[in-house]
Amino acid sequence: MALDVSPLEIPDVKFIRPARFGDDRGWFSVTYNVQDFAEAGIDAVFMQDNQSRSEGVHTLRGLHFQRPPFAQAKLVRVVAGRVIDVAVDARKGSPTCGKWVKAELTAKGGEQMYVPRGFLHGFLTLEPGTEVAYKVDAPYDQGSDGSVRWDDPDLGIDWGMADLAPVLSDKDKTATLWRDFDNPF
Numbered sequence: 001m002a003l004d005v006s007p008l009e010i011p012d013v014k015f016i017r018p019a020r021f022g023d024d025r026g027w028f029s030v031t032y033n034v035q036d037f038a039e040a041g042i043d044a045v046f047m048q049d050n051q052s053r054s055e056g057v058h059t060l061r062g063l064h065f066q067r068p069p070f071a072q073a074k075l076v077r078v079v080a081g082r083v084i085d086v087a088v089d090a091r092k093g094s095p096t097c098g099k100w101v102k103a104e105l106t107a108k109g110g111e112q113m114y115v116p117r118g119f120l121h122g123f124l125t126l127e128p129g130t131e132v133a134y135k136v137d138a139p140y141d142q143g144s145d146g147s148v149r150w151d152d153p154d155l156g157i158d159w160g161m162a163d164l165a166p167v168l169s170d171k172d173k174t175a176t177l178w179r180d181f182d183n184p185f
């Protein structure tokens with residue numbers, strides 16, 4: 001079945017809207033199928049599923065990456081609540097290096113974002129008790145894990161709200177500035 005996939009302003013980042021089959025019980029959806037996704041140009045070989053729950057609204061996790069050889073492509077969806085999902089192109093050879101794209105992902109709509117390797121990834125929750133589930137195509141490697149500031153002045157990400165003071169992990173509170181970022185991509 002043809003998947004509803006569209007490129008975002010940075011075309012390698014994809015916005016996906018899996019079909020939902022409703023009936024009087026509710027709905028059913030195929031949230032991932034290797035064939036359908038490959039036909040849509042998303043041929044990452046995912047090898048790990050992650051899920052995180054953020055209790056507080058305006059929790060911000062990001063902007064994260066893993067250094068090669070543990071760089072990860074991610075297929076992100078929301079299973080409870082809503083997020084603004086952001087991808088930043090960090091590929092040094094890319095004409096959009098340092099540029100970002102965003103999309104709202106919701107449990108109600110089932111929208112997904114595909115974030116290729118070479119991108120920073122982060123999301124801001126828009127409801128309490130938001131849960132994000134995502135596939136990755138490389139294992140977690142703590143030593144390769146890094147973070148760039150969510151509010152970096154050179155990246156200038158528009159998270160969609162003024163005076164944002166998000167809930168952050170200690171790691172994200174002390175994240176690197178883009179200008180100091182030892183970019184491995």
Ligand SMILES: Cc1cn([C@H]2C[C@H](O)[C@@H](COP(=O)(O)OP(=O)(O)O[C@H]3O[C@H](C)C(=O)[C@H](O)[C@H]3O)O2)c(=O)[nH]c1=O
Pocket residue numbers: 050052061062064065074121122123139140169171
């Ligand atoms: C990512 C990850 C984490 N962990 C452990 C390490 C820590 O003890 C705990 C929380 O990790 P962290 O604070 O890095 O979790 P997030 O802040 O949600 O990080 C994630 O958030 C953004 C949005 C991402 O895109 C990445 O997948 C990832 O960086 O889980 C693991 O054991 N395996 C893993 O794959």
